[in-house]
Every structure is written in C-alpha cells, then in structure tokens.
Amino acid sequence: MDYGPEKLDNALLLDHAVLDPSSNKAGYSLTLTLPEDDRYYADKLDILERNGLGGSASFSLLRGEEPAPEMMGFLRLMQLSGSDCFLLESIFEAEVWAYLCQPVSAPNEAAVCSAMIDGAREALSHYCSSIDEDLALLRDGGLVPGSRQDMAVQVRLGEKEALDSLLGFFEGRGADLSALEYYQERRLKGLGLMDEEGKTTYDSFFKDGIA
Helix, strand or coil: CCCCCCCHHHHHHHHHCCCCCCCCCCCCEEEEECCCCCCCHHHHHHHHHCCCCCCCEEEEECCCCCCCCCHHHHHHHHCCCCHHHHHCCHHHCCHHHHHHHHHHCCHHHHHHHHHHHHHHHHHHCCCCCCCCHHHHHHHHCCCCCCCHHHHHHHHHHHHHHHHHHHHHHHHHHHHHHHHCCHHHHHHHHHHCCCCCCCCCCCHHCCCCCCC
C-alpha cells in the first residue's frame, strides 16, 4: 500500500497505525507561524502568499539534513527588522524571496539561529527520555518488533534525532556567522564592486582626491 512518500513516520503511525519499512522517514514536522503583531505583518504575509506559502507553514525536518531553503527564507522573513526591512519595499517585489533564501545580514541570521536554538531545546525538553535511552530500549529493551510500543519508540527517537540535528545545525551556524556571505556583499559582487576575496574594487576612486 502506498501511504504517501512525503509522509513522515509520525504522521504515518498516527494516520494508519503502521510504519512503512520500505520508506523510512523518521523526522519532525515543524510549523512556523508569522506573528500577527509583527509591525510589518501585512508586507511579510504578502511575500509569503506570492511565493505559494501562507502565514503558517509546516516543514519536515530529517536527521542529518539541513533545513530547506524555503524554511530558511520563512525564518529570515519572520526575523526581518530594523534596517533590513528595506527588502520589503515594492522595488524588490520580484526578487525578495530569492534574497531571503540566502543570508540577509549578520544580525538577521543571528536572530534566526537564536530563535531556532531556543525552540529546538524547548521541544527536546518535552520528551520523557533521551536519544541514548531510546536507542538502548530498541536495542535490548525487550520490545516486540512491530508492536505498537516498538513503533512508538522508533517514531519518538526519529523526532528527537531530527530536532537534535536542527539544534546542531543552528548552533554551528550561529558560532560562525562571519563565514557567511550576506546580501550587501552579494550585491556588491554582482555590481563588480567587490572581488571574490571580499575586497573592494573601487579603492582607486578615493585616492588623490578623485572621489
């Protein structure tokens, strides 16, 4: 029976009370919601809707995999504030989603990382067992293979491993923000005003009173 290749194991177990051994998709479904009290809510919602999303969207997290570009774009849009909000201007309407799917600025990326680290830690704290404890339970805990308890522990483990991967990803990213290339740098390179080493190509204009 085809249960749907995109379904995570937790949804499969909840909807059909089975796990599909031919298509193991242990993971966690994360729902992001744009806060309605955001100062720029209407502008941000418009961007999401023009790109096939809405004010709330769910993303599948899998162990060992990085977040999808669309999820990163949603997160950056949620955290967009201050001087970065120039991207909400209508002049950027056609390109803004592509810009958001790449790092916007160091403060914006730091806010994304901080929010996701806090969220992942909180989600993990709600489980009654650790990853190691679930691994031990599956290995030598006397569970009957294919039983409801066995499947439940497999799903629970998959969710926690996906969240742990997410936590590790954002902890690592947040610790090395200087290694990322942000919008302004990409823009300058696109205009030929910065080389691949990050050095400006217009220094000569500022010499000898030229500019």
